[in-house]
Structure formats: C-alpha cells, structure tokens
Amino acid sequence: MLGFLKDRQRNRLKARPFPNEWLTIIKRNVAFFVRLSAADQAELLERIQVFLAEKNFEGCAGQEITDEVRVTIAAQACLLLLHRKTDYFPRLLTILVYPSTYLADEQRPITPDIWEEGKSHRAGETARTMGSMVLAWDTVKSGAEDPSDGKNVVLHEFAHQLDYENLAADGTPALATRNEQLAWREVMRTEFASLRAAEATGIPTLLDTYGATNAAEFFAVSIEAFFERPVMLRSQHPRLYSELQNYFRQDPVEFSAERTRAI
Numbered sequence: 001m002l003g004f005l006k007d008r009q010r011n012r013l014k015a016r017p018f019p020n021e022w023l024t025i026i027k028r029n030v031a032f033f034v035r036l037s038a039a040d041q042a043e044l045l046e047r048i049q050v051f052l053a054e055k056n057f058e059g060c061a062g063q064e065i066t067d068e069v070r071v072t073i074a075a076q077a078c079l080l081l082l083h084r085k086t087d088y089f090p091r092l093l094t095i096l097v098y099p100s101t102y103l104a105d106e107q108r109p110i111t112p113d114i115w116e117e118g119k120s121h122r123a124g125e126t127a128r129t130m131g132s133m134v135l136a137w138d139t140v141k142s143g144a145e146d147p148s149d150g151k152n153v154v155l156h157e158f159a160h161q162l163d164y165e166n167l168a169a170d171g172t173p174a175l176a177t178r179n180e181q182l183a184w185r186e187v188m189r190t191e192f193a194s195l196r197a198a199e200a201t202g203i204p205t206l207l208d209t210y211g212a213t214n215a216a217e218f219f220a221v222s223i224e225a226f227f228e229r230p231v232m233l234r235s236q237h238p239r240l241y242s243e244l245q246n247y248f249r250q251d252p253v254e255f256s257a258e259r260t261r262a263i
C-alpha cells in the first residue's frame with residue numbers, strides 16, 4: 001500500500017474508540033500498563049488498534065484465539081513502538097499461538113564442526129524470512145504479569161522483528177544515520193564480548209546469558225532487560241542503556257516496577 005494511504009488508514013484506526021473490554025483485559029493482564037504516563041497509555045492504545053487490524057493470529061494445538069490472547073500480545077509488542085515513527089513490524093504478518101511451550105526441532109553446535117539434532121522446548125521464535133512468529137500463550141501471560149523479572153517472550157520475539165528492519169538479523173535495528181550505526185555497533189560489540197566472557201567464566205550477569213549466543217540474541221535479551229530491569233541495566237551497563245534509550249526514545253526507569261523490589 002502507498003505510504004500516504006497506509007498513514008491515512010492507520011490514523012482512522014487510531015481514532016476509533018478503544019473497546020472497553022480490551023482495556024479491561026490490558027489492566028488485568030499487562031502489569032506495566034498502569035505505570036505508564038497517561039500520554040503513553042493513550043499512545044499505546046492507538047498503536048494496539050493499528051497492530052490488531054494489521055496482524056493475523058492463528059491458534060495451534062487447540063489454542064483458541066480470543067480477544068484476551070490478541071490484546072495481551074499486542075499491548076506488550078506495542079510498548080516497543082512508543083514515541084517512534086514506525087511501520088509496525090512490517091516483515092511480520094502472522095502470529096501463531098500455542099497453549100504452552102512446544103517442542104521444536106533444533107540443531108545445536110557441540111563444537112563448531114559437530115552439530116547435535118534434537119528437540120527442544122520453546123516459548124517463542126521468529127526469523128527474518130518467516131513472516132510469522134510463534135508464541136506460547138502460558139509464557140506470554142506469565143511474562144505480562146511480572147514486569148520486572150527480566151523475562152518477557154513477547155518483548156524478546158518482537159525485538160527480533162525490530163532487528164530485521166534493516167534487512168539483517170545482526171543485532172542492529174534500522175538507525176537513521178551512519179554515526180548512530182557506528183556508535184551502536186561499538187557499544188554492542190563491547191557489551192556482547194563482556195557477556196560472552198562472563199558466560200565462559202560463570203560470572204553471574206544481569207543480562208540473560210542466552211544473549212551470548214550471537215549478536216541478534218544479545219539485542220533481544222538486552223531489550224528484555226531494558227524494559228524489565230532498567231534500574232539495574234542503567235547502573236551496570238550505562239552505555240548499553242543509553243544506546244537503547246536513544247533508539248526507543250523511552251526511559252523505562254520512569255515506569256519500572258523494579259525499584260520496589262529488593263535489588
């Protein structure tokens with residue numbers, strides 16, 4: 001669709017009254033929502049209207065696609081879109097939802113040359129060329145209930161979709177200028193190397209060591225920490241926090257539930 005037609009259509013969707021039942025679902029299921037400013041809450045609801053009009057949902061293994069499923073996923077995904085000009089995860093068409101973690105075929109490296117094949121339990125996955133995303137509903141729901149445990153499968157998988165906006169799964173999203181790209185890569189390279197070193201030596205880390213897998217996973221786990229553990233991330237990884245803050249144009253410390261927990 002041409003850009004201006006798409007914008008017009010999206011503006012119409014944003015102007016629709018937000019269904020009360022959906023708002024009730026968000027307040028019940030998505031813990032961060034009530035902590036957002038009134039302006040951010042209003043923007044999030046507008047984004048959800050567009051998101052739900054544009055994305056398809058399919059239930060798998062008996063999962064029913066209800067408003068609760070759609071709205072709970074959309075509210076978390078759209079947190080990543082606030083304050084930014086965005087094309088709403090343009091490479092993603094369909095979200096497949098399983099009732100709970102599912103078994104997926106996997107190839108794991110044992111050494112660089114030897115790969116093991118097997119099945120692993122997964123709560124979510126997406127890929128640059130898939131056009132789709134898979135999510136486990138029980139994990140989506142528990143992730144939304146606890147906004148500060150550092151784990152959120154929706155933020156994680158949608159972070160991958162942001163990464164793909166520059167057409168590569170390289171841990172760098174679409175950035176406006178060359179200088180921003182250079183600064184981003186420098187910070188990410190250093191932070192990624194230190195997570196790998198910490199994982200290798202068994203030092204406890206704020207960031208999930210799954211992020212040591214590769215640059216794309218590092219980006220996704222950083223975003224989980226940015227929104228769920230911002231106070232700790234800012235104090236332990238100030239340069240990483242600052243890059244993410246510039247990109248998202250948000251400061252999650254302002255609405256974090258993390259302060260009220262024992263750190």
Ligand SMILES: [Zn+2]
Nearest residue numbers: 156160217220
């Ligand atoms: Zn991932």
